[in-house]
Amino acid sequence: MSNYMYKTTAPAVVAAAIAWEAKRKEWDAQRAKLGQVFGGAASPMRSGNRSYVGGVKLSDSRELDVHWCRPDQYGYRALRSSAKPAKGTPKEARAAQVAEHERLLALWKEHCPASIDMDEAWEAIGLNPGALWMCGGVFFELEGVVYLNLGLRLEDGHENIEGAAEILGSEFEAARQLVLGQRQAA
Template structure:
């Protein structure tokens, strides 16, 4: 069962906005990282989209199922490579590693944002949850219910709780769906 909520509490809206700003920054930094290694379509910081050419395997792992390659920690030098060429490969690999380290964007810990919102992240892992902000209102789609009175009673009794989001009110699925469409329209 899905539960739909919204909140206009400034602190709640600010946390959701901060999460989306961090995601946008990660996408921008991922694209910049990809551009350094020859791609303009990268938005996954775990790798960059490069050719599947085996010549790149010296420095890069094989592409994953989405076509992204990850830089190896050490080069894989083919057998029979001359000593001078091996040294050149190691120097180039160090250059690539330095470039990677200097430009690799930090990971976003989404659970820290949900913790700040007051949601039990165990429930979130088991049942799921989505959030977004549109026109000063934070919207939530949770796979579990939250109830302020129940939350406060359980906290007072020292029992586990699903959590509570400041200012949250339950809304109809149709209101949530309309907000999703408006949000997507604003993103285009």
């Protein structure tokens, strides 16, 4: 598979990239807040171009199984849709577990961020997100320039991004390393 690198300074594309980065940062902050509420890191899950919270990293203690699914391979547990009391649990204890589960569900609904979809950003940049499903692509903004690494070639009459000029991989990688350095410093 080939990769094609581009850059553009078109105001609409730069604005779309900055807006996506702001949206992603806000979502990450809300995800971190959810983790604080439940006492563990909240999982950043992806499905295609959609990002969502799939669970919280909690102890794998069986005591939590009433309210939480068993941990996945990364240690994250998803909140059950309803309490699952163990067999033989007394009626009074079941009622308390159901009440506690309602409280947990209310907390989840209050603090869990809605999923975000990168397709909106790709459309604002000027690409049909469907064209990227088989080919893939990433973008980032650095000092008023949007850099793109796409698995498809921008051609006249097909996919087009305003002001995009093809660049060498070395230029893309140098910009990428600067952005990664800035993110680590923050």
